[in-house]
Amino acid sequence: MKKIKVLISEEKINNRLDELANQIMDEYKGKDIVFLCILKGSIFFTVELAKRIKNNIQFEFVEVSSYENNESTGEVKLNKDITQSIEGKEVIIIEDIVDTGRTLAFLKELLLEKKPASLKICSLLDKPSRRIANVKADYVGFAIEDKFVVGYGLDDEQNLRNLNYIGYIEE
Ligand code: IMP
Numbered sequence: 281m282k283k284i285k286v287l288i289s290e291e292k293i294n295n296r297l298d299e300l301a302n303q304i305m306d307e308y309k310g311k312d313i314v315f316l317c318i319l320k321g322s323i324f325f326t327v328e329l330a331k332r333i334k335n336n337i338q339f340e341f342v343e344v345s346s347y348e349n350n351e352s353t354g355e356v357k358l359n360k361d362i363t364q365s366i367e368g369k370e371v372i373i374i375e376d377i378v379d380t381g382r383t384l385a386f387l388k389e390l391l392l393e394k395k396p397a398s399l400k401i402c403s404l405l406d407k408p409s410r411r412i413a414n415v416k417a418d419y420v421g422f423a424i425e426d427k428f429v430v431g432y433g434l435d436d437e438q439n440l441r442n443l444n445y446i447g448y449i450e451e
Pocket residue numbers: 321346347352375376377378379380381382383384427428429430434435436
């Protein structure tokens with residue numbers, strides 16, 4: 281059995297989500313927002329953050345794949361596109377973790393072609409030391425060191441997403 285250690289507790293996540301929600305409400309006063317959730321890793325973060333925000337939020341979902349057996353292949357593929365127009369809308373991409381940054385660089389380019397009024401990135405986690413693509417999140421929950429993390433939506437080969445904290449697997 282793999283042993284999982286707590287890296288960021290549920291309480292810490294909740295406190296940080298309150299702060300991020302306040303920051304977003306401050307910057308989007310009176311505006312509708314589109315949360316563009318990247319499946320599957322961002323579902324927990326998307327829902328928990330949205331519940332704390334008073335603005336009207338619409339939801340769109342994309343699914344991309346870039347990872348095979350936890351090793352970045354460098355290639356990003358769009359498996360599922362959005363279903364409604366985002367033209368003229370205030371869009372925030374909600375991501376679980378920025379690692380090499382390739383996923384977000386790819387998505388940003390793709391989404392900008394759809395002419396949103398604005399496009400920002402909000403990521404629960406950031407591993408700045410791993411960055412390859414030139415992309416930066418506008419809102420970050422926690423910057424972490426280069427560890428493979430699971431829980432709160434993040435998976436290890438599709439498992440462990442439903443942990444209510446962010447953990448890492450002890451070797
Ligand atoms: P990037 O394109 O290299 O930035 O990779 C982003 C995607 O890789 C994330 O959306 C995650 O799905 C996955 N990923 C990167 N690091 C981790 C990790 O530590 N645990 C689980 N998934 C990860």
